[in-house]
Amino acid sequence: MSSTQFDFSLAIGGAAGQGIATPGNVLARLFTRRGLWLYAYNAFQSIVRGGHIFLTMRISDQEIYNHGDHLDMLVCLNQDTMDRHLGLMGPGGRVIFDSDKIKPSELPEGVQLCPMPIKELSNKSRNKVIQNTITLGAVASLMGLEFDVLENALRLQFGRKGDAVIEENTTAARAGYDYAAKNFEAYPQPIAKGPKPLALWTGNEAMAIGGAAAGVKFYAAYPMSPSTGVLHWMAQNARELAIIVRQAEDEIAVANMVIGAAHVGARAMCATSGGGFALMTEAIGSAAMMEIPAVFINVQRAGPSTGVPTKTEQGDLWQVLGASQGDFERLIVAPTNALDAFKIIPELFNLCDQHQCPGIVIADLLISEGTFSVDPDDLDFRPKIDRGEIISSGAANGEYLRYAITESGISPRALPGLEGFVHVVATDEHDQDGVLISDEFTNPHKRRRMVEKRARKIANVVDNIAAPELEGPVDAEVTLVGWGSTYGVIKEAVEQLAEKGVTVNHLPIRWLVPFHAQAVIDIVNNAKRTIIVENNYSGQFHRYLRSETGLTVDGHIRKYDGEPFMPHHIVDGVLEQVAGKTNHYVPLQEIMV
């Protein structure tokens, strides 16, 4: 991060039910409309009412990939926020709080307190949400925003609620704005402005929209955090986009409905978290056996079992790798952020259709519930669609073989409804005509050729996906290997380490199956010191890397406390390992949410 860059982090903390979402939305939309890049991470508890919520929002005039290391502004809606989070503030920071209710904690050096007499400013209004709007006014003032920018944002936020509500909020915001301008010192670097407005989405929305762009026509789900946002977007947009959305009785039904819909020719998708994914796994194997393409998304949360429903982890890698009994063909990809998830889903659908097998997306809470800015020009809503070999006409006269032995292993698919191509697909082992081998006679030669036929389909699929590429200087002192959602935080850690004089490069892994083993071997063998960064305890990716490549590495940085990595966690881990102090670093999470 260069010093001329505008890079600002603010956080709003309070109790659930205090209405943090509204000021959060107002600010996020205001910032992205102004053309600033944004990443927001909301740390909360799995309680509908009550519990602590802490929304961190980082904005910059350069692209950013995570919620950063420090806070420039802290907005305390309750005492708890003041007590827990003040320690994250550095010199130059400002703390806004209601001086009628909240007492300042011990102040770090250089931090400015901005006490707001909320009761007086709100004309003793009992409307608690209005108090949040007063605070918003103070935020805008300190950041050097013109008042009309905030007024427009409030107008957009409350437009549907009518003039009276807009008026009430504008007046409240004005009171906070003027009070802050008169009593507190604004930041020396005023808020920047980008060249064009940016859009805003969560990872869950990105995955849903990626599905819609891929042509998903059937989406089923059982609600499960942190994947439910996909269902919400799909349900909200279903009628307009002609997508059938079903909420099923359990994830077993979800997966099987998706397979039924996919078999008759619809592109079908579902999303869940690890617990629901466990229920889906038998069905995923059946899709592979029947050779039906469909996409299953596992949005990881901290486990095992019900685990920590609102916290993040990369702990389901082996669950996904081992999902369903038997040897079978499937594709597994771990997107690196919301935009990547949006792009990878259509690509995965194409590969699944071409190879007639299930595909799995392994994401996590950090992506799914993170809020990202995105450049609208980067969004291709009409990606390439390739349905693979589907027979749409012709006369087979009842001689069609659904599982015909072919050189590629791919047997052209006929969809139910087509005359002359009637056949049965089966989860039992079957011959080329779909007839169960056990119904005829058990024949080891037939079994073998069917196993090999299916295996041939994906034997060379690795050639059709992008190989992982090293980012940064080839001859760096350290190579950091990460997978999926850690991409952004590692990228920033690499930049910070360069400023500290340590040259580091980064090998991000997206595709897990197929795995570009040779490309990874070549990179790691050339690396001077390889450190794997992952968000779990046991080093699940490290085990996978060893199983696929036989490689061992020099060190590890692991985190498994439920909170995502911050850049300095990785920076510290690298510095300690370069100094020879350890080869296994576990950062301490400072924010006690």
Next chain:
Amino acid sequence: MDGIDTRQLVVDPQKANDFKGKVDPDWCAGCGDFGVLNSLRKACFELGLKPHEILTISGIGCSSNFPGFFNSYGMHTLHGRSLAVATGAKMANHELTVVVTGGDGDGYGIGGNHFTHTARRNVDLTYIVMDNEIYGLTTGQASPTSVLDMKTKSTPFGSVEFTFNPVTAAIMNGATFVARGFSSDTKHLSMLMQQAIEHRGFALLSIFSPCITFNHDNNDAFFKPRVKRLEDEDHDTSDWKTACEKAMLWGDTIYTGLFLQVKDRPSLDAAEPVLADGGAISRRALGLSREQGEKIISRMM
């Protein structure tokens, strides 16, 4: 072709037997399921259906091998999951005639949750359950419909569990067509199947289909003197209370026939606005239009 010597399927059936599948059943000689299979062939032929218009979906069990013996598109899916698969298939192509076949263990045991909810959703399909009151493929353990005190390999001293009643369960869960049949009464069965297929909504046809190998309590000799057709007496198929009372009888009289039919509740596909026009969703153009993309972006700004 390449070692494939199974039967070539008839594209345009001219008789009920043209609905024979690639292979013949591997069921035990004397199994009730033969009567069910023959009745469905007859029903589909008499309704003038073509094999490619039908999708037959099953789970796992002796009776779930059914799709392989029947000339239609078929899916032989996981144990207990046929109704979930069928719901997805029907919604994605509602122009198909969907028939689900299976047994009591598959549908009322492991698949019980889906049975409840598929009935409630009124998915337009015909659910044919071959109920032999036993687990046959696993060589004779108690099933949800095994009667109290029944001795099986898993209940060697007699079952202590209350018997599941599929007819009352279906009625209570909102099924709109609930019937019971008997595999030896194929004429009646075929008629019930035709009605069930023509019904727009979830149609349960639970059939006593005795297992001659593992259930010696509820065999043909048990059912024949007890079975009475509702069609032979004055039964009001719109009266759910009487339907339940009659379905509970398990003594000298055991009723078969159509217990209940609800004609005014829309099936799930009919209630789905996306399917109001434009045909099967599986055949529509994929992806988003430029306008749809622009609208999505405008909501993200």
